[in-house]
Each structure stands twice: as structure tokens, then as C-alpha cells.
Amino acid sequence: MNDVALFAIKFVGLGFAVAMFAMNLAVILTWVDRRQGAMIQDRVGPNRAVAWIPTPIAQGLAFGPAALLAVGVLAYCYKNEVTGPALEQRGMLFSQLAVLLFWLTGCVIASKVKARGARNSFDLWIQTLGEPRYIFFGGLAVHVALFFFSLMLRGGPSGATFTKITSGAGPALFALAALFGAGYAAFVIRKEKRVGLRLAGLLHPAADGLKTLFKEDFVPPNADKFLFNLAPFISFFPALVVLACVPFADTLCFATNAEGKIQLSQLASMVPRVGVCSEGALKIQAIDLNIGLLYFLAVGGTGIVGAALAGWASDNKYSLLGGLRAAGQMVSYEVTMGLTLIGMIMVYGTLQVDKMILWQQENTWGVFAQPLAFVLFFAAAVAESKRIPFDIPEGESEIVAGYFTEYAGMKFAMFFFAEYIAVVTASALMAAVFFGGWSLPFVFRDGIHLAVGNTPIFDAAMPHGGVVALGALAFILKTIVLCWLQLTIRWTLPRFRYDQLMRLGWRKLLPASLVNILLTGFVVMAIRTGGPTADHAMSVVANLCNLLLALGGLGLVVWFAIFMSTPRKIKQNLSTTSAQYAADAGGTRSLRMGA
Amino acid sequence: MTLDAKTLGPRKVSGVTVTRPGRGAGVQTYIPEIAKGLAITMKHFFQNTKEMALGQRNDPVLESIEDGINTLSYPEQRRPYPTRFRGLHRLTHRDDGSPRCVACLCCSTACPAQCIHIEAGEYPEGDPKRGYERFPTRFVIDELRCIFCGFCVEACPCDAIRMDTGMHAAPYDSRDQFIFEKDLMMSFPGRDGSHVTANPRHEPGESGHPGVDRSHGH
Numbered sequence: 001m002n003d004v005a006l007f008a009i010k011f012v013g014l015g016f017a018v019a020m021f022a023m024n025l026a027v028i029l030t031w032v033d034r035r036q037g038a039m040i041q042d043r044v045g046p047n048r049a050v051a052w053i054p055t056p057i058a059q060g061l062a063f064g065p066a067a068l069l070a071v072g073v074l075a076y077c078y079k080n081e082v083t084g085p086a087l088e089q090r091g092m093l094f095s096q097l098a099v100l101l102f103w104l105t106g107c108v109i110a111s112k113v114k115a116r117g118a119r120n121s122f123d124l125w126i127q128t129l130g131e132p133r134y135i136f137f138g139g140l141a142v143h144v145a146l147f148f149f150s151l152m153l154r155g156g157p158s159g160a161t162f163t164k165i166t167s168g169a170g171p172a173l174f175a176l177a178a179l180f181g182a183g184y185a186a187f188v189i190r191k192e193k194r195v196g197l198r199l200a201g202l203l204h205p206a207a208d209g210l211k212t213l214f215k216e217d218f219v220p221p222n223a224d225k226f227l228f229n230l231a232p233f234i235s236f237f238p239a240l241v242v243l244a245c246v247p248f249a250d251t252l253c254f255a256t257n258a259e260g261k262i263q264l265s266q267l268a269s270m271v272p273r274v275g276v277c278s279e280g281a282l283k284i285q286a287i288d289l290n291i292g293l294l295y296f297l298a299v300g301g302t303g304i305v306g307a308a309l310a311g312w313a314s315d316n317k318y319s320l321l322g323g324l325r326a327a328g329q330m331v332s333y334e335v336t337m338g339l340t341l342i343g344m345i346m347v348y349g350t351l352q353v354d355k356m357i358l359w360q361q362e363n364t365w366g367v368f369a370q371p372l373a374f375v376l377f378f379a380a381a382v383a384e385s386k387r388i389p390f391d392i393p394e395g396e397s398e399i400v401a402g403y404f405t406e407y408a409g410m411k412f413a414m415f416f417f418a419e420y421i422a423v424v425t426a427s428a429l430m431a432a433v434f435f436g437g438w439s440l441p442f443v444f445r446d447g448i449h450l451a452v453g454n455t456p457i458f459d460a461a462m463p464h465g466g467v468v469a470l471g472a473l474a475f476i477l478k479t480i481v482l483c484w485l486q487l488t489i490r491w492t493l494p495r496f497r498y499d500q501l502m503r504l505g506w507r508k509l510l511p512a513s514l515v516n517i518l519l520t521g522f523v524v525m526a527i528r529t530g531g532p533t534a535d536h537a538m539s540v541v542a543n544l545c546n547l548l549l550a551l552g553g554l555g556l557v558v559w560f561a562i563f564m565s566t567p568r569k570i571k572q573n574l575s576t577t578s579a580q581y582a583a584d585a586g587g588t589r590s591l592r593m594g595a
Numbered sequence: 596m597t598l599d600a601k602t603l604g605p606r607k608v609s610g611v612t613v614t615r616p617g618r619g620a621g622v623q624t625y626i627p628e629i630a631k632g633l634a635i636t637m638k639h640f641f642q643n644t645k646e647m648a649l650g651q652r653n654d655p656v657l658e659s660i661e662d663g664i665n666t667l668s669y670p671e672q673r674r675p676y677p678t679r680f681r682g683l684h685r686l687t688h689r690d691d692g693s694p695r696c697v698a699c700l701c702c703s704t705a706c707p708a709q710c711i712h713i714e715a716g717e718y719p720e721g722d723p724k725r726g727y728e729r730f731p732t733r734f735v736i737d738e739l740r741c742i743f744c745g746f747c748v749e750a751c752p753c754d755a756i757r758m759d760t761g762m763h764a765a766p767y768d769s770r771d772q773f774i775f776e777k778d779l780m781m782s783f784p785g786r787d788g789s790h791v792t793a794n795p796r797h798e799p800g801e802s803g804h805p806g807v808d809r810s811h812g813h
């Protein structure tokens with residue numbers, strides 16, 4: 001049983017997870033690209049798709065999982081008795097989760113009530129708490145207070161009492177919060193005949209995908225039918241599989257049995273800070289290749305063939321031009337891409353992405369070590385995915401739709417998808433190589449160690465499972481932020497001309513990447529010949545970078561939360577009677593203006 | 596005149612020299628400019644998202660997924676017009692229900708579109724108003740010619756014509772339906788629902804009458 005599960009996880013599950021990660025994120029990106037790009041201009045993107053669900057089923061969907069979760073958590077916590085640090089950690093985790101769930105539910109309900117008005121006594125009560133953001137601030141305060149209480153009381157006799165309270169009440173409160181939120185939702189919709197499931201418009205890309213499956217599969221009469229049909233697959237496949245060399249989270253350590261096989265049910269509770277467990281290690285990576293980045297470059301490069309084939313096989317002048325442009329552009333920028341990665345390989349001394357991330361965990365993020373390389377790689381990666389401002393292969397104002405002019409239905413959708421998957425894979429690779437992958441500043445395999453040079457500032461142990469889960473979350477978040485940055489570039493910049501594109505690639509980015517290699521070589525040599533003094537100085541610099549990162553990141557998150565929760569002061573200049581009249585009537589676009 | 600180098604050649608032009616906007620390193624490398632552009636895009640995105648999330652503006656998403664389309668069901672629902680909106684004309688009433696108009700022709704004289712036609716009538720012999728004021732036997736406004744400038748209302752010395760009905764002309768079938776007669780315009784109430792105006796009118800002979808009449812002679 002264990003062997004079968006292990007095999008499933010190692011060879012099927014991880015590959016499947018990687019493919020699903022890329023494809024789902026790509027679907028979400030197609031939606032985000034249209035929807036948010038529209039919202040910048042005050043328009044609405046695609047959002048009409050809806051699945052109508054009868055109210056009892058919707059109530060079940062809301063309440064059932066929450067009830068299962070609550071019962072599961074309670075059963076797990078009160079059946080598996082633990083003691084010592086594990087109990088403390090469990091109490092802390094569930095109390096913090098309960099607080100999180102409470103303020104999140106409170107915020108959602110309060111903003112709903114603010115939008116639609118109070119409908120029951122609970123709504124009236126929550127209105128008395130004031131703006132939804134006050135609930136959020138209160139929740140944050142409770143989070144911080146819990147954290148500092150646990151730190152202050154740790155070790156003493158009152159610490160034991162505190163642990164008893166958190167471990168006893170935490171799971172119960174968590175279950176209560178989950179049940180309450182779901183129960184409220186089920187209660188509010190009780191009078192509706194049916195409930196529309198829209199997932200914030202996310203059903204729309206699903207509906208679009210379904211639609212493309214049923215569209216006419218058109219092949220131009222004089223096209224090369226075999227190559228025409230082959231091209232979308234050739235362009236789709238490499239974009240999907242390059243993600244296999246990127247690890248999603250830290251290596252998991254399990255206990256092993258007498259034969260040296262991994263026991264999946266026994267996850268190590270704590271692991272040492274350095275080194276990977278000698279046996280029982282499970283890498284969260286589809287394939288563990290020692291050539292790492294070379295695999296990315298090699299497989300990623302074959303995507304050119306798909307675009308070029310599509311352009312040639314379509315029997316269309318525009319397609320041919322688009323295919324030529326795509327081939328020329330991708331070959332040019334692949335050079336820069338490879339050469340910038342050479343600088344990173346010199347710094348890290350390895351080709352394997354997981355070892356690169358370990359280096360970044362011990363030192364600092366790659367973007368601090370190689371800032372120029374990041375800018376160059378980012379530009380080259382955007383060019384590789386053939387997106388604005390480098391989208392001349394499909395420049396619709398010049399050559400209709402470029403190399404996929406003749407494609408329709410699902411084959412068109414595959415090109416479209418490949419583009420977004422390329423965005424996801426490039427972002428994931430950049431997150432791994434330049435932004436520390438699953439590592440967070442000062443978070444190590446055994447917990448948080450905040451130190452500058454040799455002076456420790458703060459230490460806290462964390463369970464192995466928690467560290468790995470946090471790392472996976474961090475990796476996904478970093479990937480999403482980088483994807484979003486690429487989309488923002490698309491919403492901002494105009495398209496290059498073909499000669500500008502080539503000049504940028506060959507005369508600016510390529511020499512810059514060569515200079516980068518030269519400088520990196522000098523610096524690496526200098527540090528190596530400098531001996532322990534240089535090593536120590538560099539580690540202090542790395543720690544300071546991490547400190548900057550941690551403080552800056554926290555500050556940014558807090559600032560962003562405050563910015564997003566504080567209403568904008570709108571200065572209304574009602575200089576005309578019509579403006580005053582419309583404002584009195586609740587605005588010209590409001591439903592409230594009646595006869 | 597012969598065309599030679601002197602006439603065709605460059606002439607000296609006087610004026611202030613404006614320096615070209617600089618193309619310094621920031622512009623040439625393109626990267627700071629990209630950052631500026633991205634900052635603007637992000638500002639718009641986050642501000643719009645925030646205002647929608649906090650309910651400071653109508654959420655275009657929610658608004659459009661509500662059942663039906665967010666339009667006005669005219670004529671049951673109407674767009675609110677400002678208080679000073681100039682709508683169709685009405686003729687105000689006296690206390691006895693007759694028009695306040697004295698057929699002085701000020702409005703039709705002031706009308707730039709020449710859309711007001713008044714035929715004045717004399718009161719019968721023996722009526723105290725005879726020789727003092729007249730009344731309109733016909734009062735016609737061509738609402739198609741009218742440009743809704745409001746000059747007639749300004750010109751009227753008796754507050755007899757007003758444009759405070761809050762109505763706009765409905766699309767009729769034929770042009771002669773836009774020719775509004777006296778009775779029709781007298782049937783329109785103002786926005787407050789009344790046919791009179793707040794400005795009091797004092798008939799000749801009443802104690803509050805400010806002007807001249809027969810009894811208080813010239």
C-alpha cells in the first residue's frame with residue numbers, strides 16, 4: 001500500500017500536480033488578463049458565465065465541507081494527544097487559524113452588510129462594529145498579541161497554562177468559526193430559489209474552453225495537414241514540461257522502515273538546519289535532473305519549432321511572416337536568456353534548481369546577487385513568451401494574427417494556452433532562480449533564525465511540515481506576483497517594431513549579458529581569493545539584504561492592507577445644479593434613482 | 596517676381612528658442628520609463644479595485660451580473676432632472692382659472708426661434724379690465740421650433756409662462772401634434788403640482804395692487 005502510494009506520488013502525482021498547476025494558473029491568467037486589464041479602464045471583462053444551483057444543494061455545498069472540516073479537526077485534536085513542544089505548536093497554529101477565520105468571516109459579512117443593508121439581527125450587530133476594516137485591524141491585533149504572549153510566557157508556569165488554553169480552545173474555536181461562516185451563508189440564501197455560482201467570473205474561461213472544443217476544426221485546403229495539426233502540440237508541450245525541473249517546496253523528510261523504504265505516514269517532526277535528510281527524502285519536484293537549468297533551456301527552445309511550423313504549414317502569407325518573426329525573435333532572445341543564466345550558475349555553482357534555492361536560503365535571494373541578470377532575464381523571458389511588448393509574431397495590426405491566423409477552435413486555444421503557460425513557467429523559474437523559490441528570509445529547515453553576521457536576534461523552532469507548507473505557499477505566491485507583473489507590462493507598454501526588437505536583443509541585451517558574465521567572474525574570483533574575511537563580509541551583506549527584504553516585505557504588506565482598506569477620499573465638485581441634483585438622487589448610475 | 600535663392604532660401608525667424616526635452620540616460624535606457632508606466636497602471640488598477648471592494652463606486656462586475664440590465668424603465672422611471680431644468684411650457688392660472696397672460700406679446704417678441712404665436716382679445720364692454728389689459732384668444736407654441744432658451748419666461752412681466760413642468764416633449768406621430776395650444780399648456784401643472792405660481796397676483800381694485808388702474812388714476 002505504502003509502495004503504491006509512494007509510486008503514485010513520485011511519478012504520477014507530482015507530474016500531474018505540475019501540469020495542473022501550470023494549466024490552471026494559465027486559465028486563471030487568461031481570465032485575469034482580460035478582466036483586470038478591463039478594470040483598469042473601468043470596463044468589465046468576461047464574467048457572464050454562471051452555473052445555477054438549487055438552494056438546498058448550495059446550502060449543502062456551503063455547510064457540508066465546513067462541517068466535515070470542523071468534525072475532522074476536533075476528532076484529530078482530541079484523539080491524538082501530544083505533549084511538549086508539539087502541543088504548544090498545535091495550540092498556537094489552531095488559535096491563529098481561528099483568529100484568521102473569525103476576522104476573515106467578519107470582514108466578508110460586514111462588507112456584504114454594508115453593501116446590501118442589514119437583513120437580520122446579526123447584521124445589525126455587526127453594523128455596530130463599524131467599518132469592515134476595523135474588524136480586520138482588530139484581527140491583526142489579536143494575531144500579534146497571541147504571538148507575543150506565547151513568546152513571553154514560554155517556559156514559565158503560566159506558559160503551560162497558556163498552552164493548555166490555546167491547545168484546548170484553539171481547535172474548538174477554529175471549528176466554531178468554520179461552522180459559523182458556512183452556517184451564515186446557508187442561512188442568508190435560504191429564501192432564494194436558486195443560487196448562481198460564478199466564482200468571481202472564473203467560470204468564464206471554463207465556458208470558453210468548452211466552447212472552443214465544439215468549434216469547427218478548420219484546415220485550409222492547401223495546408224500541409226499533418227504539420228498543421230502537429231504544430232499546436234509542439235508549441236504546447238514544451239511550455240508545459242519545462243516546469244518539471246522546478247521544485248515547488250523543500251524536500252520532505254519521512255521515517256524509513258527496515259528495508260529503507262519511505263513511510264508516508266511518518267513525517268519527521270523536526271529536521272536539522274543544514275543538509276537534506278540522508279534517507280526518506282521526498283523531493284517535491286516532478287523530475288530530479290542534475291542538468292536542471294539546461295533542461296529548461298533545451299526543452300523551452302523547442303517551442304520555436306511549433307510557431308515556425310504553424311506559420312509554414314498554414315499556406316498563408318501572414319502566417320508565414322508571423323512564423324518567421326517568431327522564429328527570429330525566439331532564437332535571438334534565447335541567447336540572452338542562456339547567457340544571463342550563466343552568471344547565476346557561476347554564483348550558485350550548480351545547475352540544479354533545488355540546490356540554487358538552498359544557496360539562496362543560506363545566503364540571500366539571487367536578485368541581490370545578480371540584479372542586472374534579473375532585468376535581462378525578465379526581458380528575455382517576456383520576449384520568449386511572445387507577449388506585449390514583444391508580440392510582433394502575432395501583431396494583429398500588421399499581419400492579422402501572425403502564425404496562428406488560420407487556426408480555430410481548440411487548436412487556436414492551444415497556442416493561446418501555450419503563451420500563458422510560458423508566462424507561468426517563466427515566472428516559476430524566475431521565482432526559483434532569482435527570488436529564493438520556496439525559501440523565505442531567515443526561515444530555515446528547523447525554524448526561524450534571525451541573525452546578522454554572528455549576532456543572533458531572534459530564534460523560534462518550527463515543525464518540519466509547517467516549514468515545507470509555508471515554503472510551498474511562498475513559492476506559489478512569488479510565482480503569482482511575477483505572473484501579475486508580466487500581465488501589468490502587457491497592459492502598459494506598446495509593441496516594438498521588428499527592427500527595434502532585433503536591435504534590443506542583439507545590440508543591448510546580449511552585450512549586457514556578456515558584461516554581466518565578466519563582472520560576475522571578477523567578483524566570484526575576488527571573493528574566493530579573499531578567504532574567510534571576504535566570506536564573513538559577504539555573509540553579513542547577505543544577512544542585511546535579508547533583513548531589508550523581511551522588513552520591506554512586512555512594511556509593504558501592512559501598507560498595502562491599510563491602503564486597500566481605507567476608502568479613497570473623493571472630492572466631489574458639485575458646481576452645477578444638475579450635478580447636485582444627481583448626487584442627491586444617489587448618482588446617475590445608481591439603481592436607487594427611481595421615478 | 597522672380598524665384599531665386601533669396602526668396603526661396605531660409606529666412607531668419609525671430610522668437611524664443613525652446614530646448615528639446617532631454618533624452619538623458621533615463622529615457623535612453625527605457626527602464627525608468629517602463630517603471631513609471633507600470634506605476635501608473637498599478638495605481639489605476641489598485642484604486643479601481645479598492646473603490647469597488649469598498650463600495651465607493653458601482654461595481655461594474657456586480658452591476659452587470661444582476662438580473663436584468665441596469666437601465667431606466669422609461670417612462671415609469673425617469674432620470675432626475677435638475678431643479679432649473681427647462682421643460683415644456685405651461686401657462687399659469689389666475690385664481691379664477693383663467694390664464695395670467697395679458698397678451699402683451701413680450702414673449703413672442705423675445706423668442707429667438709419665433710415659435711410663439713399670440714392672438715390678443717379685448718375684454719367685453721363694461722368689464723373692469725377692458726382697456727387695461729387684454730387676454731389671449733389664441734396662444735400657440737411650436738415646440739419643434741422652440742430651442743428651450745427660456746427667454747420667454749424671462750420676458751414675461753406677469754409670470755404667466757413658465758418652463759418648470761419638468762417634462763420634455765414626447766415623440767409624437769406627426770408635426771402638428773407639437774403645436775401646443777393654450778388649453779393644453781394651461782393643463783400642465785408645475786413640478787409642485789400646482790397651476791398657479793408662488794408670485795402673487797393682485798387684480799385691479801384689490802388693495803395689494805401695486806400699479807395703476809382706473810380708480811387710482813394716472
